[in-house]
Amino acid sequence: NGSELVEVNNYIRANQPEPSDEMFGAAEGRNLIVVTLESLQSFTINGEMNGKPITPFLSELTKDEDTIYFPNFYHQTGLGKTSDSEFILENSLYPLSGGAVFFTHSGNTFNSMAESLGNSGYHTAVQHANTKSFWNRDMMYESLNIDQFLDVESYTIGEGDAVNWGMKDIPFMEQSVEQMTEMPQPFYTRLLTLTNHHPFYLDEEDKMIEEFNSSSGTLNRYFQTARYLDESIEVMFDELKEKGLYENSIIVMYGDHYGISENHNEAMAQYLGKEITPFESAQLQKVPFFVHIPGYGEGQINKEIGGQIDIRPTIMHLMGLETEKDIQFGGDLFSEEHEEFVVFRDGRFITDQHVFAGNVCYDIETGIETDMASCEPYIEPALTELEYSESIINGDLLRFYDENNGQLILSEEELEKLEKE
Ligand code: GP9
Ligand code: MN
Numbered sequence: 001n002g003s004e005l006v007e008v009n010n011y012i013r014a015n016q017p018e019p020s021d022e023m024f025g026a027a028e029g030r031n032l033i034v035v036t037l038e039s040l041q042s043f044t045i046n047g048e049m050n051g052k053p054i055t056p057f058l059s060e061l062t063k064d065e066d067t068i069y070f071p072n073f074y075h076q077t078g079l080g081k082t083s084d085s086e087f088i089l090e091n092s093l094y095p096l097s098g099g100a101v102f103f104t105h106s107g108n109t110f111n112s113m114a115e116s117l118g119n120s121g122y123h124t125a126v127q128h129a130n131t132k133s134f135w136n137r138d139m140m141y142e143s144l145n146i147d148q149f150l151d152v153e154s155y156t157i158g159e160g161d162a163v164n165w166g167m168k169d170i171p172f173m174e175q176s177v178e179q180m181t182e183m184p185q186p187f188y189t190r191l192l193t194l195t196n197h198h199p200f201y202l203d204e205e206d207k208m209i210e211e212f213n214s215s216s217g218t219l220n221r222y223f224q225t226a227r228y229l230d231e232s233i234e235v236m237f238d239e240l241k242e243k244g245l246y247e248n249s250i251i252v253m254y255g256d257h258y259g260i261s262e263n264h265n266e267a268m269a270q271y272l273g274k275e276i277t278p279f280e281s282a283q284l285q286k287v288p289f290f291v292h293i294p295g296y297g298e299g300q301i302n303k304e305i306g307g308q309i310d311i312r313p314t315i316m317h318l319m320g321l322e323t324e325k326d327i328q329f330g331g332d333l334f335s336e337e338h339e340e341f342v343v344f345r346d347g348r349f350i351t352d353q354h355v356f357a358g359n360v361c362y363d364i365e366t367g368i369e370t371d372m373a374s375c376e377p378y379i380e381p382a383l384t385e386l387e388y389s390e391s392i393i394n395g396d397l398l399r400f401y402d403e404n405n406g407q408l409i410l411s412e413e414e415l416e417k418l419e420k421e
Contacts, residue, residue: 017337028320039259092328169232255287278358
């Protein structure tokens with residue numbers, strides 16, 4: 001019931017970091033382009049395969065003066081995979097422990113980033129060359145207040161333009177940027193890529209680097225599809241420039257979840273040259289997070305430890321939108337008050353000094369097992385975060401919250417009951 005929200009709301013109000021003065025509004029009024037880098041893990045950034053870069057464009061971008069790159073950023077998805085990442089990004093809530101929220105709670109009330117940007121005059125869209133009902137997106141996007149869903153029907157898939165799960169990322173990017181030229185501005189659009197998806201199949205002519213040589217065909221092929229995805233991002237940048245959309249946009253890119261599961265640990269160990277302990281497994285949940293602001297000029301590698309839950313407040317503040325009244329679990333990564341505490345959907349967590357995984361507490365610098373007492377104080381808070389978020393979703397509690405004035409909308413009986421407590 002609504003009174004549960006009182007407790008959650010108090011918790012959230014007590015934990016919201018103030019936006020950074022320097023970054024607040026840095027991209028105000030611009031078009032916002034968010035790209036989901038399918039299955040891209042951070043080890044591919046600045047990584048090599050037989051002497052060739054896996055992600056030459058993105059790796060170069062980490063050093064770019066208009067880019068802030070976050071190397072210590074983790075995904076927090078569960079069974080809902082890509083859709084969970086979309087859910088986290090839009091709402092700064094954790095996904096569910098069982099099943100995809102996109103399927104189980106698509107009728108809920110949410111206070112999405114799309115809704116907030118929509119309320120401040122933005123046209124909101126998602127571009128993805130897959131059938132619209134996949135992950136129940138068509139239903140969920142209505143609850144998230146996304147104005148326009150350009151699904152597979154909106155794309156022309158010519159001869160040789162499809163592989164693996166569907167349309168290849170390069171033609172997808174070309175057509176997506178073309179579609180953007182038709183959108184009312186300013187717009188907020190999210191592009192979901194597809195080629196770098198398990199089982200990572202690619203046509204011969206699109207293979208730009210060699211396969212790996214482990215016993216896992218999955219991992220061997222992954223490098224090539226990741227390389228192809230990287231190329232498609234370069235194509236997107238070029239097209240945006242060509243179409244005159246680049247200068248007045250901000251481009252945000254994030255990896256949605258791992259591509260290589262623990263079933264391939266032996267092959268991963270061969271590539272990384274070290275054993276995959278539970279500590280290493282947790283570190284492999286790092287996904288790239290890029291914020292690219294043309295003309296910004298003060299790009300840097302930002303080592304702040306964060307997760308997908310932080311995307312919403314970070315972007316909203318860049319866009320000049322306050323989030324202080326919102327029900328959200330993440331914090332602005334640019335804020336001095338941002339807390340380095342990342343909770344995975346399965347209960348593992350990362351702090352500024354430790355990694356808690358496989359019920360072992362590791363030192364984050366050395367990966368060596370340390371005293372459990374160092375992780376102990378965070379075990380309860382990690383569970384609390386997940387539980388509070390879960391109660392919001394299961395109880396559809398945002399029905400009872402008015403984010404415009406930060407007031408709870410409770411019935412008289414509920415208020416009376418609270419007063420008695
Ligand atoms: C499908 C794409 C991939 O539309 O988002 O989904 P995933 O299997 O990664 O969740
Ligand atoms: Mn995915």
